[in-house]
Amino acid sequence: MKLKVKILNWSAGRPVAILHVHTAEKLGVAVNERIELKFNSTKAISVVDLAKKLLDENEIVLSTEISDLLKVHAGDLIEISYCPRPLTTKLIKRKLDGEKLSKEEYKQIVLDIVNNSLTELELAFFVTTVYKSKLSFEELIYLIEAITSTGDQLHFKEKIVADKHCIGGIAGNRTTPLVVSICASQGIIMPKTSSRAITSAAGTADTIETVARVSFEAKDAQKIVNNVGACMIWGGALNLAPADDKLIKIERMLNLDPESQLLASIMSKKIAMGSKYILIDIPYGNSAKVKNTKQANELSKKFHKIADKFKLKLKVVLTDGNQPIGNGIGPTLEMIDVLKILKRESDRPKDLEEKSVFLAGEILEMTEKAKKGQGKSLAQAVLDSGEAYNKFKEIIEAQDGKIKELSPGNLKKDITANKSGKIISVDNKLINSLARYAGCPADPTSGVYLHKKVKDKVSKGEKVLTIYAETENKIKEALSYFEKYPCFEIK
Numbered sequence: 001m002k003l004k005v006k007i008l009n010w011s012a013g014r015p016v017a018i019l020h021v022h023t024a025e026k027l028g029v030a031v032n033e034r035i036e037l038k039f040n041s042t043k044a045i046s047v048v049d050l051a052k053k054l055l056d057e058n059e060i061v062l063s064t065e066i067s068d069l070l071k072v073h074a075g076d077l078i079e080i081s082y083c084p085r086p087l088t089t090k091l092i093k094r095k096l097d098g099e100k101l102s103k104e105e106y107k108q109i110v111l112d113i114v115n116n117s118l119t120e121l122e123l124a125f126f127v128t129t130v131y132k133s134k135l136s137f138e139e140l141i142y143l144i145e146a147i148t149s150t151g152d153q154l155h156f157k158e159k160i161v162a163d164k165h166c167i168g169g170i171a172g173n174r175t176t177p178l179v180v181s182i183c184a185s186q187g188i189i190m191p192k193t194s195s196r197a198i199t200s201a202a203g204t205a206d207t208i209e210t211v212a213r214v215s216f217e218a219k220d221a222q223k224i225v226n227n228v229g230a231c232m233i234w235g236g237a238l239n240l241a242p243a244d245d246k247l248i249k250i251e252r253m254l255n256l257d258p259e260s261q262l263l264a265s266i267m268s269k270k271i272a273m274g275s276k277y278i279l280i281d282i283p284y285g286n287s288a289k290v291k292n293t294k295q296a297n298e299l300s301k302k303f304h305k306i307a308d309k310f311k312l313k314l315k316v317v318l319t320d321g322n323q324p325i326g327n328g329i330g331p332t333l334e335m336i337d338v339l340k341i342l343k344r345e346s347d348r349p350k351d352l353e354e355k356s357v358f359l360a361g362e363i364l365e366m367t368e369k370a371k372k373g374q375g376k377s378l379a380q381a382v383l384d385s386g387e388a389y390n391k392f393k394e395i396i397e398a399q400d401g402k403i404k405e406l407s408p409g410n411l412k413k414d415i416t417a418n419k420s421g422k423i424i425s426v427d428n429k430l431i432n433s434l435a436r437y438a439g440c441p442a443d444p445t446s447g448v449y450l451h452k453k454v455k456d457k458v459s460k461g462e463k464v465l466t467i468y469a470e471t472e473n474k475i476k477e478a479l480s481y482f483e484k485y486p487c488f489e490i491k
Contacts, residue, residue, distance in 0.1 A: 001027060001081065003060040007074040011064045013249070015046040015116045017080070018061035024050050027082055032119055034083035037062075039070040045083055045117045066116075088112040089122055096129045103142045110146035113243040123250045131258035137302075140260055141309055147268040151240045152218040154191060154274045156225065160367045161189040161274050164359055165266050166281040167299075168200060168257075169289035171431040172326035172349075172450075174334040175281070176204045177232060177392060178341060178356035179363065182382050184230035185391035186369050191225045191273045193235035198252045201435035201447055205234035206331040207338070210444055212401020228398045230391070240272040241265070257289065259299070267306050277366050278307065278314045281359060283321025287428040293318060315366055319355065323426040323454045326352035330440045330447020332406050333468070339403070342389040351453070357383060409438075409445040409468035413475050415482065417458045421490040426454055430487040438469045438478040446470055452488070464488060 003023070017035060019027070029035060029048050037044050046066050055061050060080065062072065072078060088109050095101055101109075109126065112118050118126070135143065164179050180190045194204035194214075205214045215237035216224065224231045236245040244265045251257055270278050280303050284290040290299060300316040307314035326337040326349040340348035341356070360382075361375030370378040382388050393403055431448060439446030449466045452458055465487070469475045 002077045002079050004058055005067070005072045005074055005076045005078060006055050006059045006061050007067065008061055009064065010061070013065070014063070014120060015044060015066035015069070016049055016063040017046040017066065018049045018051050018054060020055055020057045020059065021050045021052055023057050024048065027080070029082055032121070034085070034117065034119075035080050036083040037066065037070060038079045039072050039076065042070050044069050045115055047119050083117075086112050086117045088118060089125075092122070092126050092129055095133060098133060100136055100139060101142070103145070106139065106142040107146045107149070110143070110150055110243045113246050114150045120250065123246065124254060127247060127250045127254060127256060127258065127261065130260050131256050134258075135260040137305065140263060140306070143260070143264045144268045144271070144306065147241045147243050147264060148271050151242050151272055152238060153240065153272045154218060154222050154225070156189055156191070156274050158189045160187070160277065161191065162277040162279070162363050162367055163190065163192060163270050163273065163275040164279040164281065164363060165270070166283065167262060167266070167289060168198070169428060170283045170321050171201060171324035171329045171428045171435070172334060172337070172352065173283070173324070173355075174202075174204065174207055174326060174338055174352065175356040175359055177208065177338045178353070178383070178388065179360045180230050180232055181342065181388040181392040181395065182356070182360040182379050183363050184228070184395070185382055185387040186364060186378075187229070188363065188367050188369060189225060190230035191221065191275070192230065192232045193238060193240065193269055193273055194232065195235060195248060197441045198248060198257065199255055200432045201329045201440035202331045202334055203441070204232065206441040206444065207334045208232045208399075209234075210332050210335045210406060211403060212396045212399040214399070216399070224398045228391075228394045230395050231399065232395060233399065235269055241268045244268060263302055263306065267303075267310070270312070271310060276313060277363065278312055279359060279363050279366065280314065280316045281319055282316060283319045285320065285322035285428070286425075287430070288321030290321070313366065315362060317359070317362060321428065324428060324431055324450060325355055327450050328447060329431055329435045329450070330408075330438070330468070331444035333408055333447045333449055336406050336408070339406070341383070342392055344384065344386075353383070407445065408447065408449070409443065409470050411469050411472065411475050413467045413479060414463045415465045415467065416461050417464050417490055418460065419490055420460045421458065423452050423454050423456050423458060423464070423488055424491045425489045426450065427487050430485050433485070434467070434478055434481055434487055437474070437481045438467050439471075439474045443470045443474070446474060458490060
């Protein structure tokens, strides 16, 4: 069947084709079933939605995700046909039943994800299955290999290509811009890709985007790194691991972060970026993803086992995750923290600086840019001298950005202590949620600023935190959340 393309410049977040109900009846498809579309030599698979008045029976409306892929324009004729449910759905069901899947079966699952052969519901089914049943080590390797093989890869002539990654879950904790700037200034190649926020108030990509572009194709990322020795960009735009990027979207919707998928996501992207030296930061604490040293060490062993399999030099560090790192929570507020440290301002957050210097020192020692035990002092010297700031500016400019004065949201509300005492806890999950209620990460200037940390003394009526937002409604939503779930405790 051939239909005429009608363009509405409409994005669905996934490939969707709208058919007239009578056309769908003739074709024998229903809502959320699949059709294959062919234009010239390009094929694509799309899920179906239906309408009556939006289009004629001889027309088809395509979301931009599929019209861009097929490179079609208004009036073009495309061929469509019914596409049966893929075998992958049976594979996912088998995994849910506790069976182990083969290398070829994981490759098929990943190919179907990349080719948009699965609906959002089926993707959610897969994420939930991985979350519930977990994967054996062999299956994890199969998944990493499949994810890596279906995307682009970067290659660098230099032998010292390094990366660092935090497993996340800690509010603030914006160490990446500082670590990359310190290490890159010392000649280490740092092709850093980062995710956007999944369950937190901001991902590194969201934060960097306040001063520079983060969406680049692989060839452009390669040029940036070749020119300035580093980049800090959003991994989702690179096509390095397209299957993983689609799964992350579903994880965000479900508010899930399965361990197996976390391991596969991190390691597949490090491999795709050509990294040979990898530092993994595992924060642990009551309100962190990892609750204690036992869990942290178990996860560390899995990272090392994967690294050995792919012949990568990897080190894992366990860090304190009992409270947020830095003062700002949210894209703009976190970048303000980073710039204060790079510029050596007196009110810079010392905890964020200390952690960044520690992590950078570990990489300097791993890559033998510093002798054993001297990495931290070298990292601090590079920061104090302004070398790191100069390298940061160089990277930002290479990404079409510019260092500028940043300000948080137009509206703010101070939260004060209801009694005098000492802060005994600040909950990462609750702080992240509070910042999201204030508008993060969609409103980059929204978020939370912490005036007090654990062990700080506070007087009744003294500011503990400030909520920033762009609208009164967001302020009200955040305050309502805080009333139900206070983010800190005073004793």
